[in-house]
Amino acid sequence: MPPRKKTTKKQATKQVGRKGREKTVEMIEASGTAQKRPLSAAERMASKQREISISEFFTKNRHLLGFDNPQKALLTTVKEAVDNSLDACEEARILPDLSISIQDKGENRFVVTVVDNGPGIVHAQIRKIFGKLLYGSKFHRLKQSRGQQGIGISAAGMYSQLTTGKPVVIISRTRKDRPAHRLEIKIDTRRNAPEVLSDTNVDWPETFDTGTRVEMEIEGVYRGGKRSVDQYIEQTAIANPHAHISYLNPKGDLLDYKRLSDELPRESIEIKPHPHGVELGALMNMLKETASRDVKGALIRDFSRVSDKVAEGICDAAGISPKGRPKQLRPEQVESLHRAMAAAKLMSPPTNCLVPIGEELVQLGLEKGTQADFFTSATRTPSVYRGNPFLVEAGIAWGGGLPADELCTLYRFANRVPLQYQQSDCAITKAVMDTDWRKYKVSQARGALPSGPMVILVHVVSVWVPFTSESKEAIARYPEIVKEIRLALQICGRRLSHYLSARKKAAEEGRKHSYIETYLPHIGIALKDILSLSEQQEKQILIKLKDTLERSRKFV
Amino acid sequence: MAKKKPTDMKKLIKQQAQDVKEKILAGKKPDMKFPLRALSNVRYRPGVGYFELKGRKKERTLTVGTVKTFAQTLRMMAFSKDLVEIDDIATKREAYYVSKNWGPARFNEQPESDTVIDDVEALFQVNREQLGFIPEEKGGDVAGKLVVVDKDRDTGKKLKIDCTKFGSGAYSIPISVEDLGFETQAEFILAIETAGMFQRLVKHNYWKKANCILVSMGGVPTRACRRFIRRLSDEKKIPVYVFVDCDPYGIGNIYRTLKVGSGNAAHINEFFCVPRAKFLGITPDDIEHYKLPTHPLKEVDVKRAKDALKNDPFVQHHKQWQKAFSKLISMGVRAEQQALAKWGLNYVIDTYLPEKLAQTEKFLP
Numbered sequence: 001m002p003p004r005k006k007t008t009k010k011q012a013t014k015q016v017g018r019k020g021r022e023k024t025v026e027m028i029e030a031s032g033t034a035q036k037r038p039l040s041a042a043e044r045m046a047s048k049q050r051e052i053s054i055s056e057f058f059t060k061n062r063h064l065l066g067f068d069n070p071q072k073a074l075l076t077t078v079k080e081a082v083d084n085s086l087d088a089c090e091e092a093r094i095l096p097d098l099s100i101s102i103q104d105k106g107e108n109r110f111v112v113t114v115v116d117n118g119p120g121i122v123h124a125q126i127r128k129i130f131g132k133l134l135y136g137s138k139f140h141r142l143k144q145s146r147g148q149q150g151i152g153i154s155a156a157g158m159y160s161q162l163t164t165g166k167p168v169v170i171i172s173r174t175r176k177d178r179p180a181h182r183l184e185i186k187i188d189t190r191r192n193a194p195e196v197l198s199d200t201n202v203d204w205p206e207t208f209d210t211g212t213r214v215e216m217e218i219e220g221v222y223r224g225g226k227r228s229v230d231q232y233i234e235q236t237a238i239a240n241p242h243a244h245i246s247y248l249n250p251k252g253d254l255l256d257y258k259r260l261s262d263e264l265p266r267e268s269i270e271i272k273p274h275p276h277g278v279e280l281g282a283l284m285n286m287l288k289e290t291a292s293r294d295v296k297g298a299l300i301r302d303f304s305r306v307s308d309k310v311a312e313g314i315c316d317a318a319g320i321s322p323k324g325r326p327k328q329l330r331p332e333q334v335e336s337l338h339r340a341m342a343a344a345k346l347m348s349p350p351t352n353c354l355v356p357i358g359e360e361l362v363q364l365g366l367e368k369g370t371q372a373d374f375f376t377s378a379t380r381t382p383s384v385y386r387g388n389p390f391l392v393e394a395g396i397a398w399g400g401g402l403p404a405d406e407l408c409t410l411y412r413f414a415n416r417v418p419l420q421y422q423q424s425d426c427a428i429t430k431a432v433m434d435t436d437w438r439k440y441k442v443s444q445a446r447g448a449l450p451s452g453p454m455v456i457l458v459h460v461v462s463v464w465v466p467f468t469s470e471s472k473e474a475i476a477r478y479p480e481i482v483k484e485i486r487l488a489l490q491i492c493g494r495r496l497s498h499y500l501s502a503r504k505k506a507a508e509e510g511r512k513h514s515y516i517e518t519y520l521p522h523i524g525i526a527l528k529d530i531l532s533l534s535e536q537q538e539k540q541i542l543i544k545l546k547d548t549l550e551r552s553r554k555f556v
Numbered sequence: 557m558a559k560k561k562p563t564d565m566k567k568l569i570k571q572q573a574q575d576v577k578e579k580i581l582a583g584k585k586p587d588m589k590f591p592l593r594a595l596s597n598v599r600y601r602p603g604v605g606y607f608e609l610k611g612r613k614k615e616r617t618l619t620v621g622t623v624k625t626f627a628q629t630l631r632m633m634a635f636s637k638d639l640v641e642i643d644d645i646a647t648k649r650e651a652y653y654v655s656k657n658w659g660p661a662r663f664n665e666q667p668e669s670d671t672v673i674d675d676v677e678a679l680f681q682v683n684r685e686q687l688g689f690i691p692e693e694k695g696g697d698v699a700g701k702l703v704v705v706d707k708d709r710d711t712g713k714k715l716k717i718d719c720t721k722f723g724s725g726a727y728s729i730p731i732s733v734e735d736l737g738f739e740t741q742a743e744f745i746l747a748i749e750t751a752g753m754f755q756r757l758v759k760h761n762y763w764k765k766a767n768c769i770l771v772s773m774g775g776v777p778t779r780a781c782r783r784f785i786r787r788l789s790d791e792k793k794i795p796v797y798v799f800v801d802c803d804p805y806g807i808g809n810i811y812r813t814l815k816v817g818s819g820n821a822a823h824i825n826e827f828f829c830v831p832r833a834k835f836l837g838i839t840p841d842d843i844e845h846y847k848l849p850t851h852p853l854k855e856v857d858v859k860r861a862k863d864a865l866k867n868d869p870f871v872q873h874h875k876q877w878q879k880a881f882s883k884l885i886s887m888g889v890r891a892e893q894q895a896l897a898k899w900g901l902n903y904v905i906d907t908y909l910p911e912k913l914a915q916t917e918k919f920l921p
Contacts, residue, residue: 512620515620515623515624516620518660519623519624519626519661520623520627522627522628522630522631522658522659522661523618523623523626523630525631525634526573526627526630526631527573527630529634529637529638530569530570530573530630530633530634530637531570531573531574531577533577540581541577541580541581544580544581544583545580545586545618547583548580548583548584548585549618549619549620549623552585552619
C-alpha cells in the first residue's frame with residue numbers, strides 16, 4: 001500500500017486537471033467515495049477490471065475484422081459467407097454452385113443472402129458456427145483454406161446484430177432424405193454464446209440435395225468500381241474457375257459467372273507444423289496438449305519432418321532428456337527446446353499439401369475476366385517461409401480494351417480469395433513495384449506500379465498465409481514470399497516482352513511498307529520527268545526499287 | 557579570273573538522275589553524295605584568297621528511312637530542270653509552295669525545302685541561281701561614281717544606270733549580277749555594315765569628295781552583294797575597303813564572309829567572295845586611338861571571338877587577326893561605327909575616313 005501522502009498528491013494533480021477536462025470527473029468522484037479508508041491503487045484498478053464482452057471487443061476492433069466502414073462492411077459480409085461456402089464445397093468434394101444476392105432495403109440496409117450446394121451443416125453445429133465468435137475448424141490446423149481463424153462469419157453476424165438488430169437466418173440440409181433446418185440465431189454478446197430465436201424444420205427451397213443458405217441484414221453502403229462487392233465477385237470467379245457463381249446485385253442486375261473447369265481442385269492436405277515455423281507460445285500449448293508421453297515422441301508425432309534421429313538431436317542440443325514428460329517441462333526448458341528446433345537441420349515441409357489454380361486456369365480466368373489481347377501465366381514450385389510451405393502464381397493480361405494510360409490493375413489473391421484493401425501494405429504490391437518492368441518494355445515510374453493496358457494477377461497459396469491483420473487484406477512482406485512473387489512475375493514479364501517485341505516488329509514492318517508505298521511513286525515521277533522515261537520504264541524502275549528496299553532488313 | 561563558267565545544269569541533273577536509275581536497275585540502293593557544309597570542312601587558300609571545300613561528304617543512301625527526303629530531293633531536281641529549260645526563276649518560298657502539289661512528298665515548312673535546295677546546290681557545286689532558285693533577300697544598296705550597264709527586259713537594249721543620280725536614294729543590287737557591265741573611274745569601293753552610316757555618307761555626297769563607290773551591306777552581305785563587289789572590283793581593278801563595327805560579329809562574320817566566303821556555302825565561295833577586300837575599321841586600335849565610347853562585350857561576343865581563334869581557318873592564317881581578336885577579348889568592349897559621332901556628326905567624313913585612307917597600307921588583311 002503506497003503512503004497516504006502520495007495519494008493526496010495524485011488527487012491534487014487530478015483536481016488541477018479537472019478544471020480543464022471533463023473526462024476526469026468520474027475518476028475523481030470514484031476516489032471521493034472511499035473517504036474512510038483510501039483504496040490502494042491495485043484495489044482501485046481491480047474495481048475496473050471486468051470481463052470484456054465480445055460485443056465490446058468487436059465494436060472497438062471492428063477495423064481489424066474488416067468492418068471499419070459501411071461500404072467495407074458489406075463487402076466483408078459477402079466475402080465471409082462466400083469463403084465459407086467455397087471451403088465447405090471443396091472439402092466435401094462438390095463442384096461449387098453459389099448464388100449470392102444483395103437486396104437493397106433502403107436507408108442503407110441490405111439483405112445479404114448466400115446459398116451454396118455444399119454438404120450442409122449438422123444441426124447441432126449451426127448455432128455454434130454462427131452464434132459464437134472464434135469457433136471453427138480451421139484455426140487449429142495447417143491446411144490451405146480460405147478461412148483461417150473462425151472469426152469471419154460470426155463476426156458478420158455480430159455486425160448484423162449490432163447495426164440492424166436482426167438475427168442471422170440459416171437454412172441447411174445435410175441429406176436428401178432429411179428435412180432442412182431453419183434457425184434464427186443471435187449472439188449472446190455477454191457470454192459469447194449462441195442464442196437461438198427459432199429452430200424449425202422447413203421444406204428445402206433449393207434444387208440441389210444438400211447445402212446451406214445464410215441470410216443477414218446489415219447496415220452498409222453499396223458502390224460500384226474499385227474495391228466493390230461486384231469486383232470481389234468477379235475476381236472470385238477468376239480464382240475459382242471450378243465454381244459457378246450467380247450474383248444479383250442491389251441494382252437488380254443478375255451476373256452469371258459460368259464454370260470454366262469441371263474439375264475440382266485436388267484436395268489440399270493438412271500438414272503438421274514444421275519445427276522451423278512454430279512460435280514459442282504455440283509450442284508450449286502443443287506440449288501441454290500432446291498425446292505423447294515423452295518429449296521425443298511429441299516431436300516426432302506433432303511435427304513434420306522430425307525423425308527419430310532428428311528428435312534426439314534436438315533434445316540433445318536443448319539439453320533435455322528425450323524421455324522427459326512434455327507436460328512437465330519448465331518454461332526455460334521449452335525455450336531452449338524452441339531454440340534447438342529452430343537451429344536443427346531439417347527437410348523442408350511437405351509441399352504437396354498446396355493446390356494452386358494452375359497456369360492454364362489462371363490464364364483462362366484472365367481471358368474470361370478481362371478484355372485483353374495477350375495472356376500469360378506462371379505457377380512456381382512450392383517454397384517455404386518460416387517452416388510454412390507456400391507457392392506463388394502470377395498472370396498478366398495485356399492490351400485490348402484495357403485502359404492504356406493508367407497504372408496497371410493488380411489482382412491480389414490469397415488461397416483463391418481476392419484481396420481488396422490495403423494494397424500498398426501487401427507483399428504482392430511490393431514485389432510488383434520491385435520488379436523492373438522497363439526491362440519488359442512496360443513503362444514504370446520509379447517506386448510505382450507499372451503503367452499500361454495491363455492486369456497483373458498474383459496468387460499466394462499457403463497452409464498459413466501471413467496476413468498483416470485479422471481482416472486478411474494484405475500479405476506480410478516475408479522476403480521469401482516477395483522473392484517468389486518476383487520470380488513468377490519475371491516469367492510472365494519475359495513472355496510479355498516477347499509478345500510486345502513481336503508486335504512492335506510487325507508494326508514496324510507495316511510502317512516500312514506504307515512508307516515505301518507513299519514515297520516511292522515520287523521517285524518514279526521525278527526520274528521520269530528528268531530523264532523523259534516512258535511509263536513502262538518508270539514502272540520497271542519502281543518494281544525493282546521496291547523489291548530492293550523490302551528485301552533490306554534495316555529500316556534506316 | 558573568276559569568270560563564272562556557264563554550266564549546263566540540265567546535263568548535270570540528268571547525269572545524277574541517270575546514275576540513280578542505273579543503280580536501281582542494278583538492284584542496288586541508289587545514293588547521292590553531298591559535300592559537308594560546315595566550317596570544319598573548309599580550308600583557307602591564301603593564294604587564291606578564299607575558303608575551299610576539303611572534300612568530306614555525307615552520303616545519302618536510299619533506304620526506307622530516307623525514302624521521303626530522297627524523293628523530295630529528286631523532285632526538287634526535276635523542278636529545277638523545268639526552271640532551267642524555260643529560263644524562269646522561282647524564289648525559295650515559291651519552290652516551297654510548288655511542292656504542295658507533290659501530295660505526301662510535299663514540304664510542311666519552308667526550312668525543309670530550303671535545306672533540300674541547299675543540298676542540291678552543294679551536290680552540283682553550283683550557285684542556287686543557276687538552278688533557277690533565288691532568295692528573297694535584298695542584295696544591298698549602291699551609290700557613287702559608278703554606271704551599271706543592264707539590259708531592258710523587253711527590248712534587250714543596253715540600259716545605263718548612273719549611281720550618282722539617285723539623290724538621297726540608292727541603286728539596289730539585283731539578285732543576279734552575272735550579266736551586268738560596269739563603267740567607273742572610282743578609286744575604291746567602300747563596303748559599309750550599317751544602313752545608317754551609308755545614309756550619312758550618301759547625304760553628304762562623300763563619294764564625290766573621295767571619288768568612290770559606296771555599298772551598304774546591311775549586316776552579313778548576301779551572295780548577290782558579294783558577287784557584285786567581286787565582279788566590279790575584279791573588272792575595274794579597284795580596291796575594296798570594308799568599314800564595319802568593331803566587334804567579333806563585324807569582323808568574324810561580316811568581313812570574313814565578304815572576303816573569303818562561308819563554311820555553309822563553301823562550294824561556291826570561289827565566286828562569292830572578295831579576296832582583295834581590306835579591313836579599314838573600326839579596329840581595336842581605333843577604339844583607343846579615337847577614344848571611342850564602348851559597350852561591354854556580351855557573352856555571345858566573347859564566345860564568338862574565342863570560336864574564331866580556335867576554329868576559323870582564316871583567322872588562324874593571319875597573325876594580325878589573332879592579335880586583334882585577342883586584344884578585343886582582353887579589352888572586353890566593342891564599339892559601333894556610329895560611335896564616332898561622339899566627336900561630331902561629320903567627324904567620320906571630315907577626320908576619320910581621310911586619316912584612315914591616308915594609310916591604306918596599314919589596313920588589316
